Amino acid sequence: MDWLRFFRRKRWDEERARELDTYIEQETADNLARGMSPADAAQAARRRLGNPTIIREEIYRMNTIGWLETLWHDLRYGARVLRKSPGFTAVALLSLALGIGATTAIFSVVYGVLISPYPYAKPGEIWSPSIRDLKHPKQGRGFYHPREYLQLRELPAFSAVMATSPGAQLLTGDRSPENFQSVYVTANAFDFLGVAPVLGRTIMASDVRSDGSAEHVIVLTWQAWQRLFDGRPDALGKILTLGDEPCTVIGVMPARFGWWTSEGGWLPLPMTTRDDRNAAPIVRLKPGVSKEVALDQLKAFHQQLAQATPADFPKDGFTTILDNYLDISVASGQMQSSLRLLFGAVAFLLLIACANVANLQMARATARAHEIALRMSIGAGRGRLLRQLLTESLLLSVAGGVLGILFAIGITRVIVVLMPAFYVPNEARIEVNGYVLAFSVAVSVLTGILFGLMPAIRASRPDLVDALKDGGRVSGTGGAGGRTRNALVIVEIALSVILLIGASLTVRGFVKLQSLDLGFQADRVLMVGLQLPPKRYATYEQRINFTQNLISSLENIPGAQSVAIGNGGLPFGGLQSPFSIDGHDSAESRRITVGLISAGYSRTLGIPLRAGRELTPQEVAHGDHYALINETAAKLWPAGESPIGRRIKLDFLERTDLGALPPPNASASVTVIGIIGDTRNSGLRNPVSPAAYVPYTLFAPPDRLVAIRTQGEPMLLLNAVRQRVQSIDKDLPVIRPNTLDSVLGLQSVQPRFNMALFTFFGGLGLFLAAFGIYSVLSYTVARRTHEIGVRMALGAQKEHVLKLMLSMGGRLVAAGLVTGLIAGLAIARYLKSEIFDVPETDPLAIAGVVSILAVAAFIACILPARRAASLDPLTALRRD
């Protein structure tokens, strides 16, 4: 079939016209030959042919696809109608663009972070086994010793098992020394993940020798390749000195591949039982094997291990967990629930926008009643009219959607900036991509139907006689239409109240977090990390000497007030050690946080001493078995019993398998000499953990964290600190320099993210709802101009009119507010999300919502009300 004819109909039609002309000429000529008069001949010819217009129309129709033609007509008509009322169109487009844009933006984040965060092959089929403490389900382990891993690999349910052991190594060579993320993976890792390198090769089975030791090869991340080799292909075969070992670069991964690191590299994990590097395994199941079967096998395996080596398993029993990798790794916990809530919030926002546009449509439909009645009376069917009106709505929503996508691109950029990086997988890419676009197109179309259908059905059912009799005057259909519009406004207000409740709770939570008593003074503290290469610092003495030299060197920096070592407690974390209190049986496998500190710890952080005394520098230097505990730890002793002078056993101080070296006189028992104030040592939003602080000389790990309290801006001292470190060891980099303030800032990134987005969307919702109130009241004023004129003519004062209009708006607002508060509190209670740090009935939050809404609603009401009050009765009456 010749498709072109659909587009060349005009030419076709001209040809047909000419062809028919030819017929007339021919037939006329024949008639003349038969002896007719010229006039008769022409007339007879035309009679013989029939009506040429009808013939041409018939052919024209043959060249069209019916519904497409109608659609095109409707679209053109719709566009004309929308152009003719630019005010309505602009407002509707703005509402839709905001609603669809917000939804699209959040969807692009949800898509990038939750739905498709990974470039890996079938990420939904990866499982991660772990062991959890029966009594403390938050404790446990997901790491396995190579000995365990080799057995785990043999379980029949698994088709593939790979393991990862993260870490960092010192990178030396031509450039200044640095700490380089070195992730050890089993040889099958890249096959397992199903990602090919952009350059060279990945780690292969042959990179692990038959005795289990590994070749010195490294696959670089894209970032490392760019940074170390400027992205040159001749990086392959180059040697990097990692932890004093030469390491050959064999490949480079694509930019989006970020398995446990996106700035370092991957090395083959040695597979010997002598190696004590623990690794986290992930598995794929054999086809047809269910998760339950796999879990049963894993349980049996753990039982077997626990019998053989009980020390490696929790004392009070354990449970076996097999998690889907997406569930544990994708934007863990908070981010996930905050994205879900945000998605709900923007859905509400979209509903508000829909209600708004539906409202405007209905108001306009009333004004257009005459036009519609006219079209129906000259024969337009109801279906045809419905289609016309719906097409108009769809045109509007799709145009709004296009604007919305532009808006979404903007918001998405802001969201990415606000987003706490550590809650989002390395590999996640947040962008407005094809899926997101498809989503927003679908949303636009649905939106168009949602806000267009009801007004269209209503409009296509007018009382013809009335509408026509009205003569096109704005008619007073105050009844059913008015009620629906009022209901829509109430819904809008209620929805925006719900959004505002969410926003106010996040604001309250954030403020609460900011005013939290930390237990220490966070300002003017510089923190740097140090990692001693274990090979060069192989003995306890070497490590302790370095640390002692460093402290005394740093204390002499001008501007440094005090210096402290704190492995643990700077300001968070520390070794989680099992413990027992002398004279008290502790049956439970509770843990205590252990901090390895120098004498200046409490002074540097500004933690007050509550009882007893501080550690002296001499005691620290000697490695005396003394400890400070925090107030929470003091409560581990029975009430009335002072812990000072009592002994506590910290099991980890005797462990040698953690990469740390014990002193010659190692003992796990320490005597409590003082109690210091509680600090928020396990995160700002978590309760304080019991903690014990012992001299750093009791345990020598290869890494140290140093804090320096400064007189002025802490970062200004960084260069001096670096010089002092490198004057002791020129190959030692200073890792992650930071201020204590910004470390704390990281803790509030997520709450700030929640607050920013909820507030933003809440504000948008409020704006749209206020606009809904405004448009309904304005419309009412316009509709009741005549009535108001009569009232004023009969003696009503301006104040009366003002009051009349305000009370009308007030009723709507009050109804919406009450509905919204009830629904919002019910939803908040039901969700019980960790996003909200304060109870949902927080009076300040509710008061805030009510007052903000009241102000916005008042502004939205007063403008049209004043317009009504300032009507000149004469003009108002003359208008009809």
Added chain:
Amino acid sequence: MGVMPPRDAHPLSGEMLQGTLDLLILQTLVPGPAHGHTIAHNIEHRSDDVLQVEHGSLYPALHRLESRGWIASFWGTSENNRKARYYRISADGRKQLAEHTTRWDRLVGAVNRVLRPAEE
């Protein structure tokens, strides 16, 4: 549209008549190309004026046949030196004609057998 039924008769099913008109047009074009005017008169003439075609209705039929590829058109000069649109039958059209003629013959035979059983 299609073949005009006798004045007092009820119109027959449009589809059947439409198919018949197509058949007649194709048959008319077998001897050689012709323009619309000739085709109309030809059909009328050859049916001894029994089949009164409303000449206008011929043109949509021609258009339809052309879009199916059974006939092709070109602009030519008519016998009295005017530009006219000529139609000629295509190979596909000839095949369709043969097929439809057979079908028509069978139909006519069947109808006749029903109407005049005595003659058999």
